[in-house]
Amino acid sequence: MRDIDLENLLLKKDKKAIAKAITMAENGDEKVYEIIKNLYNKAGKAYVIGITGPPGVGKSTLTNEIAKFLLKDNYSVGILAVDPTSFFSGGAILGDRVRMSDIALNKNVYMRSMGTRGKLGGLAKTTRAAIHILDIVGMDYIIVETSGVGQSEIDIVKASDTNVMVLSPGMGDDIQAIKSGIMEIGDIFVVNKSDREGADKTAAEINFMLDLNDKSDWRPPVLEVSALYGKGCSTLLSKIKEHRYYLEKTGGLKERRLKNLRWEILEIVIDNFMKVLNEKISQENITELINAEYAGLANPYMIAEDIYKNLKEDFKW
Ligand code: GDP
Structure with a gap:
């Protein structure tokens, strides 16, 4: 049976309806997929930005800053904070939400934390459903913030158009350990907390590894940012837009979305x-x-x- 009321409310960008639909996806309620199917002709307009990196590097702070710039330009923004390591939504994530609350009440923002709720595995599917819902309701940008650098994060990253990989100074060893995964998925690298010592060195290490891996026409830029002090955030947004333009111009966006679609269908x-x-x-x-x-x-x-x-x-x- 169609839930016409919920569908109509979604089309009005009603935040409670969005929350309800995403909760349905989280609970594995199949009805939400009927809703997404019915409204799918509204999807495809949002641009999805992935912000990935180890816990504590400043992803939430950075997301908040980027969202503020987008809001200033009159764009609407959906934010999904996905934490594959948390068994329940809330917990550690809740603190971040509180910090981000200055934009949470903005009518052009929808913000949501998502955890695994004890069910391992299904997070990529749930996240994708949430992305579709935010896309259908008409969000211009969707930021998917993912904590960690393991396989489940990489799966989630397969849903975004531009991926920002966030690290912080002094992560040299960590970068070595995780490089095979992250070097391939980052379109833009950010060394956040550049107000601290060692940012230049970390940036140089990333650049060195990127040069070794350089295969495509798009050479991922490495930016030194200080999200807490708002330094370098507008440059980051410019780079995101530049990457979008590059993908659109070269047909890369279509190609990437087709690849992502294959993963999703699979x-x-x-x-x-x-x-x-x-x-x-x-x-x-x-x-x-x-x-x-x-x-x-x-x-x-x-x-x-x-x-x-x-x-x-x-x-x-
Ligand atoms: P996340 O776990 O990656 O989302 O990281 P958060 O955004 O929650 O930030 C973790 C901690 O780092 C918080 O205490 C932030 O205030 C702090 N932080 C974020 N960005 C910066 C920065 O640019 N410089 C410094 N010094 N601290 C930062």
């Missing part, structure tokens, strides 16, 4: 398949199969192979 199909497989390969079915076909001797490889073969026949692959 994720949805895998998710649906998991449900089907969980039913097909239920404990009951497996026990029955083992007793009937394998005389109680359970060879997992053989059984899996047989199941896979049967599935292939079922689906006519």
Whole structure:
């Protein structure tokens, strides 16, 4: 059944409706996907900025500053603070929200924290649903702030158009440790807290590694910023816009969105398949199969192979 009321409220950019829809996604309520499907023709206009980096480097502070600039230019901004390490929304994140509250009440801002709520895995899908919702309601920019630099963050990053990787002075060793992941996903690098000692050195290290990895026409800039004192934030926004322009001009945006779309589709199909497989390969079915076909001797490889073969026949692959 269509939830026409919620759909209409969403189209009016009603903050409570946005909150409700995102909560539905977080709770795995399938109805929200019907809503997104129905309203999808409104999507595609928002520009998605990813802000990623280890906890404590100043992502929230930076996001706040960027959002202020965007608001000044009369853009609307949706902010999703995603914390894959938190088991519940709130907690550590709540402190950041309080700091950011000076813009939270602005009618052109919607701000939301998202955690895993104890369900590992589904965060990328939920985040994407939240991005679609904010896009559908007409946000010009969506900033997705992700804490950490592991695989789940990289999955989330696959939903954004421009990725800003944030580090802080003295992170040389950390950069070494995480470089394979971050060097590929950063379109712009920020050394925040440049009011502190060591920013130049960290920036030089990042530049060195970028030169080693340089493959594309877009050489990610490395900016020294001090979000807390508002230094370098307008330059960062200019670079984000420059990257957007570059992507639009070269066809890179279309290409990136197609790539992201493939990931998203893959994720949805895998998710649906998991449900089907969980039913097909239920404990009951497996026990029955083992007793009937394998005389109680359970060879997992053989059984899996047989199941896979049967599935292939079922689906006519
Ligand atoms: P996040 O965990 O990456 O979102 O980091 P936060 O934005 O919550 O910032 C963590 C701490 O660093 C806070 O106490 C901020 O006030 C502080 N901070 C943020 N930006 C700067 C900066 O440019 N310079 C300094 N010295 N501190 C900063």
